Amino acid sequence: xxxxxxxxxxxxxKTTPQRLAILKELDTKGHASIEEIYETIKEMFPSISLATIxxxxxxxxxxxxxxxxxxxxxxxxxxxxxxxxxxICKKCGNVEDIPFNDIIKNDFNQKYPDSQKExxxxxxxxxxxxx
Ligand SMILES: [Zn+2]
Ligand SMILES: [Zn+2]
Numbered sequence: 001x002x003x004x005x006x007x008x009x010x011x012x013x014k015t016t017p018q019r020l021a022i023l024k025e026l027d028t029k030g031h032a033s034i035e036e037i038y039e040t041i042k043e044m045f046p047s048i049s050l051a052t053i054x055x056x057x058x059x060x061x062x063x064x065x066x067x068x069x070x071x072x073x074x075x076x077x078x079x080x081x082x083x084x085x086x087x088i089c090k091k092c093g094n095v096e097d098i099p100f101n102d103i104i105k106n107d108f109n110q111k112y113p114d115s116q117k118e119x120x121x122x123x124x125x126x127x128x129x130x131x
């Protein structure tokens with residue numbers, strides 16, 4: 001379990017139970033949309049609104065604590081990790097992480113040090129192929 005409290009304390013954001021819950025949820029799910037986060041969080045905080053989740057997600061994004069994955073449909077979010085590629089299933093929208101190997105990573109860092117390292121691969125995931 002990562003120390004999300006530390007992560008928030010080192011940012012410009014206040015540490016709130018809601019923000020901690022959002023980060024925990026993203027950590028568990030890996031990638032999640034605002035609606036998916038809302039479904040879980042509202043069980044813990046029944047008075048929370050979708051708009052509040054939205055605001056918190058945006059704040060966390062601006063602080064660089066989480067990042068947005070641009071999908072065809074709904075954007076999903078994840079806690080910022082080392083650069084990696086995403087495999088996105090065209091059928092079910094499932095998102096999987098594909099780690100960059102060191103050669104790609106070093107090459108990227110040398111040539112484009114300040115770039116956002118995003119790579120998307122689209123296809124059909126194993127689960128959907130079986131059906
Ligand atoms: Zn799929
Ligand atoms: Zn990812």
